[in-house]
Amino acid sequence: MKKYGLIGFPLTHSFSKRYFTEKFETEKIDSTYDNFEIDDIGKFPEIIKNNPEIIGLNVTIPYKEKVIPFLNDLNDSAREIGAVNTVKITRTGSGIFLKGFNTDTFGFETSLKPLLKEHHKKALILGTGGSSKALKYVLTKMNIEFFSASIEELKENEIRYEEIDEQMISERLLIINATPLGTYPKTDASPNIPYKFITDKHLLFDLVYNPEVTQFMAKGLEKGATVKNGYEMLLKQAVKSYEIWNNENAF
Numbered sequence: 282m283k284k285y286g287l288i289g290f291p292l293t294h295s296f297s298k299r300y301f302t303e304k305f306e307t308e309k310i311d312s313t314y315d316n317f318e319i320d321d322i323g324k325f326p327e328i329i330k331n332n333p334e335i336i337g338l339n340v341t342i343p344y345k346e347k348v349i350p351f352l353n354d355l356n357d358s359a360r361e362i363g364a365v366n367t368v369k370i371t372r373t374g375s376g377i378f379l380k381g382f383n384t385d386t387f388g389f390e391t392s393l394k395p396l397l398k399e400h401h402k403k404a405l406i407l408g409t410g411g412s413s414k415a416l417k418y419v420l421t422k423m424n425i426e427f428f429s430a431s432i433e434e435l436k437e438n439e440i441r442y443e444e445i446d447e448q449m450i451s452e453r454l455l456i457i458n459a460t461p462l463g464t465y466p467k468t469d470a471s472p473n474i475p476y477k478f479i480t481d482k483h484l485l486f487d488l489v490y491n492p493e494v495t496q497f498m499a500k501g502l503e504k505g506a507t508v509k510n511g512y513e514m515l516l517k518q519a520v521k522s523y524e525i526w527n528n529e530n531a532f
Contacts, residue, residue: 283312284334285526288325288348289341292318294465294491296515297339301523322347329370329377337526338368339519342461345411352381359383362418364411367522382525385415388518393419396484396507401425401455405445407472408459409433412488416459425455430472442473450478456501458487463495471496481505490515 287297301314317328322344329335340348345364349355352368359365365381372378404420404427406413413429420427428449431439440449450456456479462470479485485501490512498508 282334283336284315284332285312285337285339286315286317286328286332286335287339287341288317288319288328288344290318290320290343292316292341296490297341297519300516300519304523322351325351329379333372336370336372337522338370339522340366340368342410342412346414349381352379354378355381356383358386358418362386362414364414366411366415366518367525369525382522383415383418384518384521384525385412385514386419387521388514388516389416390419390422391517392509392511392514393486394423396486396509397423397455398482398484400482401484403427403453404455404457405430405449405453405474406457406459407474409436409439410459413459416457428453430474445474447475447478450475450483451480454480454482455484455486458485458489458495458497461489463487463492463497464489465491468492469496471500476500476504479504479506483507484509487511488514 285301287295295316298314298316305312325348345366348365359381362383365383367382367384369380404425406416406427406429409429409431429439430442430445458472460472462472479501483506485498485506485508487495487497488511489495490510493510501508
């Protein structure tokens with residue numbers, strides 16, 4: 282029996298476990314998918330050691346960057362991004378080989394692309410965590426210029442939330458929430474930006490998928506903006522992860 286899983290903290294509401302468990306039951310696949318909630322990335326090797334059937338893992342907050350030192354190799358996009366959400370585990374007589382991938386790029390690009398209009402030339406990313414790195418990779422590939430709003434020490438192309446004014450909102454018609462703000466059960470939260478300047482030309486993309494309509498999205502809808510949550514992105518990255526685990530040429 283093949284075994285897969287998810288590492289992160291916390292893992293109270295896991296899309297991945299539900300999705301893969303239903304997939305295995307529906308398609309009669311002899312596999313399991315388990316959550317491995319660890320409060321320290323230093324416990325990662327124990328999961329590999331204590332579960333010899335595992336051939337693949339997904340990685341979520343807060344370990345998409347922290348897991349990298351424990352891996353033997355990265356594919357080109359994961360190396361460039363500096364964040365991993367999929368680990369392929371190969372066990373041979375000579376040992377265990379762990380390779381990291383980033384399928385958030387595939388999920389985000391294929392989910393976003395159908396919504397883009399000619400005027401979506403500039404973007405504002407809210408948040409600078411591991412997920413945002415995949416977004417930057419895709420936006421660069423699409424020739425969409427971006428700034429990221431950060432609460433940490435500023436790096437290149439990053440700004441403070443206090444700098445987001447009418448001009449910035451007016452110029453950047455694609456706004457992406459890459460923070461967990463608004464996620465169930467704290468559904469009243471939303472990124473602190475001046476929503477009054479949102480228009481019907483804006484596209485608001487929220488990586489949060491639970492609830493289906495976040496406060497970030499609702500405030501955009503009030504202004505006539507196009508909105509989308511992160512469910513399709515999550516679904517597509519999961520499909521791609523499974524391909525990587527079971528197909529040498531998937532990514």
